[in-house]
Amino acid sequence: MVRTRLTAQERHAQLVDAAVTAFAQGGYAGTTTDQVARIAGVSQPYVIRLFGSKQDLFLATVRHAGDRVQQIWRDAAAEDPTLDGLGRAYKQLLTERDLLVVLLHGFAAAADPGLGDAVRQCYGDQFTLVRELTGASAEEVRDFFAHGMLITVLGAMRVLGPDAVEPQPWVTELLSTLPSAGGE
Amino acid sequence: MVRTRLTAQERHAQLVDAAVTAFAQGGYAGTTTDQVARIAGVSQPYVIRLFGSKQDLFLATVRHAGDRVQQIWRDAAAEDPTLDGLGRAYKQLLTERDLLVVLLHGFAAAADPGLGDAVRQCYGDQFTLVRELTGASAEEVRDFFAHGMLITVLGAMRVLGPDAVEPQPWVTELLSTLPSAGGE
DNA sequence: GGAAGTTGTTATTCACTGATAACTAAGCAC
DNA sequence: GTGCTTAGTTATCAGTGAATAACAACTTCC
Numbered sequence: 041m042v043r044t045r046l047t048a049q050e051r052h053a054q055l056v057d058a059a060v061t062a063f064a065q066g067g068y069a070g071t072t073t074d075q076v077a078r079i080a081g082v083s084q085p086y087v088i089r090l091f092g093s094k095q096d097l098f099l100a101t102v103r104h105a106g107d108r109v110q111q112i113w114r115d116a117a118a119e120d121p122t123l124d125g126l127g128r129a130y131k132q133l134l135t136e137r138d139l140l141v142v143l144l145h146g147f148a149a150a151a152d153p154g155l156g157d158a159v160r161q162c163y164g165d166q167f168t169l170v171r172e173l174t175g176a177s178a179e180e181v182r183d184f185f186a187h188g189m190l191i192t193v194l195g196a197m198r199v200l201g202p203d204a205v206e207p208q209p210w211v212t213e214l215l216s217t218l219p220s221a222g223g224e
Numbered sequence: 225m226v227r228t229r230l231t232a233q234e235r236h237a238q239l240v241d242a243a244v245t246a247f248a249q250g251g252y253a254g255t256t257t258d259q260v261a262r263i264a265g266v267s268q269p270y271v272i273r274l275f276g277s278k279q280d281l282f283l284a285t286v287r288h289a290g291d292r293v294q295q296i297w298r299d300a301a302a303e304d305p306t307l308d309g310l311g312r313a314y315k316q317l318l319t320e321r322d323l324l325v326v327l328l329h330g331f332a333a334a335a336d337p338g339l340g341d342a343v344r345q346c347y348g349d350q351f352t353l354v355r356e357l358t359g360a361s362a363e364e365v366r367d368f369f370a371h372g373m374l375i376t377v378l379g380a381m382r383v384l385g386p387d388a389v390e391p392q393p394w395v396t397e398l399l400s401t402l403p404s405a406g407g408e
Numbered sequence: 409g410g411a412a413g414t415t416g417t418t419a420t421t422c423a424c425t426g427a428t429a430a431c432t433a434a435g436c437a438c
Numbered sequence: 439g440t441g442c443t444t445a446g447t448t449a450t451c452a453g454t455g456a457a458t459a460a461c462a463a464c465t466t467c468c
Contacts, residue, residue, distance in 0.1 A: 045434060045445055065335050070253030072425060083447060088427060148332045150381040151249050156389070160381055164394040182374070182401045183367075189377050190370040197334040197344055205340070210348040217366045229415055229464065256455060267417055272457060 052090055055080050059101040064138035067145040068098050068155070095154050102146040102155075105139045106162040110169055117173040123184050126170060130188055131218075137201035140192045191218070236274055239264050243285040248322035251329040252282050252339070279338050286330040286339075289323045290346040294353055301357040307368045310354060314372055315402075321385035324376045375402070 046054065058079035062071045073094050074084040091097040109130075116129035133140055143162070150159040171181055194200040199211050207215070230238065242263035246255045257278050258268040275281040293314075300313035317324055327346070334343040355365055378384040383395050391399070 048445075051445080067251060067253060067332060069251060070333070070336075073427090074425075084425085085427075085429095085448085086446060089446090094426065144377075145332055147377050147381050148251055148329055149254070152254075156382060160383060160389070160392065163381065164392050167394045167398060178397050179401045182398055183370075185398075186367075186370040186374040189373045190366070193328075193331050193373050193377075197331050197347065198340060199344060205344070208344065208348050210351045213362050214351060214366055214369075217363045232415075235415080257457090258455070268455085269418085269457075269459095270416060273416090278456065 048090065051080075051082070055082070055087060055090060055097070056101055056104045059097055060105060060138050060142050063098060063101055063145055064141040068149040068152070073097065098146075098149075099155065099158050101142060102159060102162060105142045105146075106166065108136075108139055109133065109143070109166060113166075113169060113173060121173055121175075123170075123174050123176050123180055126174065127184065127187070131191065134191065134195055134201045137195045141196045144192050144196050232274065235264075235266070239266070239271060239274065239281070240285055240288045243281055244289060244322050244326050247282060247285055247329055248325040252333040252336070257281065282330075282333075283339065283342050285326060286343060286346060289326045289330075290350065292320075292323055293317065293327070293350060297350075297353060297357060305357055305359075307354075307358050307360050307364055310358065311368065311371070315375065318375065318379055318385045321379045325380045328376050328380050 055076065059076045061079055062076045065071065066075070072084075073087050076097065077084040077087045080087075087097065088094070091100060112129050112133060113126050116125050119125065120128075146155065146159045147163065150156040167181065167185065170176070170184060171178075174181070176184070191200065194214075198205050199207065200215070239260065243260045245263055246260045249255065250259070256268075257271050260281065261268040261271045264271075271281065272278070275284060296313050296317060297310050300309050303309065304312075330339065330343045331347065334340040351365065351369065354360070354368060355362075358365070360368070375384065378398075382389050383391070384399070
């Protein structure tokens with residue numbers, strides 16, 4: 041018979057994945073720990089036991105998403121350490137749109153005292169990493185992050201990425217300027 | 225004696241202002257109708273009676289913020305109908321940071337079926353208006369909105385605008401490339 | 409000055425949600 | 439196989455929050 045139990049570590053990782061999906065949809069306050077538990081096929085109290093609190097679960101989720109983006113950039117930089125190279129890698133991340141959107145929800149929730157510091161540090165780490173990897177100027181990196189934020193928000197609005205809604209005229213016009221941004 | 229009651233219209237407007245403040249802090253799901261009511265000095269059930277539901281209140285709030293941004297741009301375009309002109313006006317909007325942040329919370333909440341369409345239309349209207357006012361190319365307008373989104377998110381993260389937190393090194397470096405973005 | 413419409417309130421409900429406690433069962437050591 | 443540790447459950451609670459209902463008080467109009 042197949043193993044029915046996971047180690048706490050495996051379950052931890054699985055729950056963070058489930059949390060990415062859930063929080064990307066509803067944001068921090070708009071998502072229940074029970075929704076996360078159901079996705080992972082586990083009871084709600086167990087989620088709390090493993091992470092301590094909903095806030096800790098969310099923080100772990102945001103950190104996971106941030107780490108993953110950094111990893112993507114490091115990999116991309118190994119082949120092409122330019123902003124263009126990292127930018128292409130970032131756009132491909134739209135296929136895992138939830139990862140980006142969960143970060144956005146973290147930024148949006150930064151007014152919460154318990155989340156703000158962690159979220160700001162996450163973004164700061166990204167900024168610093170991109171500067172290190174590419175050696176680009178502050179202006180160039182600013183433009184890079186500005187476009188990244190636009191892509192992320194468009195993803196959150198269901199205008200880009202998987203399960204995007206029927207595009208309005210302004211969307212097609214805007215997307216025509218974003219080569220390779222199409223999700224499908 | 226001073227007038228103690230307001231007309232429904234006046235109260236409506238006052239509540240939308242209160243809702244901008246409240247929703248900018250906690251987002252859609254993270255803000256209670258009671259918080260909005262308290263800011264306006266009114267009872268919670270009355271808020272529901274005037275707006276029908278929390279969702280309708282939020283939609284009215286997002287629309288108000290969107291209208292105000294459009295108005296700012298129209299005014300700016302009357303003097304300088306270029307992207308630079310509108311951009312300066314937008315950055316000055318950081319003094320009313322809540323207005324921008326509430327829009328961001330709307331975008332982030334677009335996955336909610338009851339909010340998505342309205343929110344996407346709000347952003348589409350902004351896009352269309354800027355194209356009309358400036359006659360700029362799609363690429364230029366894309367860059368304009370990308371930077372606007374970065375400013376907005378930095379405001380939401382309490383890195384820009386009023387009551388910004390003590391800046392980290394990466395923040396000062398990033399802000400040095402955003403002239404006149406300082407809130408004070 | 410009283411009837412009518414409008415602006416508001418208090419009381420209450422009902423569903424939901426994060427968290428705790430107490431218990432159960434699987435796996436592993438020996 | 440027995441006992442300990444670890445992975446998980448069900449039951450439950452206390453607080454919250456949107457929404458409804460019923461009522462109160464100000465304004466206005468004649």
